[in-house]
Amino acid sequence: MAEADGRTLGDEEVAAAERVIRSGMLNSVWGVEARALEHEVAEMYGMRHAIACSSGTAALHLAVVAAAPDPGDEIITTPITDFGTVAPILAQNAVPVFADVDPSDGNLDPDAVAKLIGPRTRAIMAVHLFGAAARVDELRVLADAHGLALIEDCAQAWLTELPAGGTGPRPAGTVGDVACLSLQQWKHITCGDGGLTLTDDAELARRMRLFSDKGWDRAAGRSHAAFGLNYRMTELQAAVARAQLAKLPGVVAARRRTAQELLAALEGLPGLRLPRPEGHAWWLFPVVLPGGQAPELAEHLRQAGIPARAGYLNEPLNHAPVWNGPVYGASRYPLEGYAPRPCPEAERLVAETLLVIDWNENYTPDHVHLIAQEMTKFRARP
């Protein structure tokens, strides 16, 4: 299959970049684009504060800073995610505790999370994996019962919808204390690299803004109020992101339309567990093969020219080599004596049962037809 190009970069982004360059101001401290992007994203999500920063990983670092773990505190998260979810935990000298996932979609299992909450737990970081809503309402109840922060990693979940609450539809990212978005090249929308955090809490917003700008309260002269780094988004990134943001609803709608077509075409095919479409934003199209065989199916699809991978990761993050070595210099702090917990469901998904098919807004019915045909052929093999 000629791989459909999933990007929506065009004249609008060229005009945005040109506007910034011609203005002569590329830095967001003195520019207008990043502040405008923050305003537009906050409005789209119905949140009070948005903070633009340099990447999704930076956004997650800001979220961990907002949760303010003491060194050695624990943050519970999922072993099936991008390492950008986990690196910020270590960066704040906190300890990641991996909870197992729901075998139907790879999202955090709230019962597994509940069992791991202890005296050092400070926060829960949920990831809306591949664009499917994680069970954040249940995690919110847990977090509130134990006085924990809840962080939502929405890097793969632009405009994912949560199951309707009392007040109607809500996007993923509106239940946690802080939500994080990514604008990296292969996310729903992009400015190459970029990130945003969302929160309704003015104090958390202040803490994140300070950290993203070297602890520099710009209203207070040249004075540094707290530890921080430089995670500022540039005006070029922000202007391109604004042009992309305008296209986001169309991008998600197109992905939903073709994903529904594939779901319909695969319905009833034995040995496949199809994703639940409700609210899904289809960053990827995941399929679970409860009997194993995901690696074989991935190979079959690749031979037919369809971009698909088994397992998503080489190994779930609780098995990443990073846990075996030092963290800072020769020191293992804060991981002395640390061994990540086994997560049997995540391990089985990654090794045997999970298949992800690349998805994007430019897929056509022909792409869908070819994928369905090859999956059916694989299933019909003796």
Ligand SMILES: *Cc1c(COP(=O)(O)O)cnc(C)c1O
């Ligand atoms: C992409 C991604 C990140 C990291 O975002 P970057 O912008 O690449 O730093 C974090 N979490 C998840 C779930 C992601 O998909």
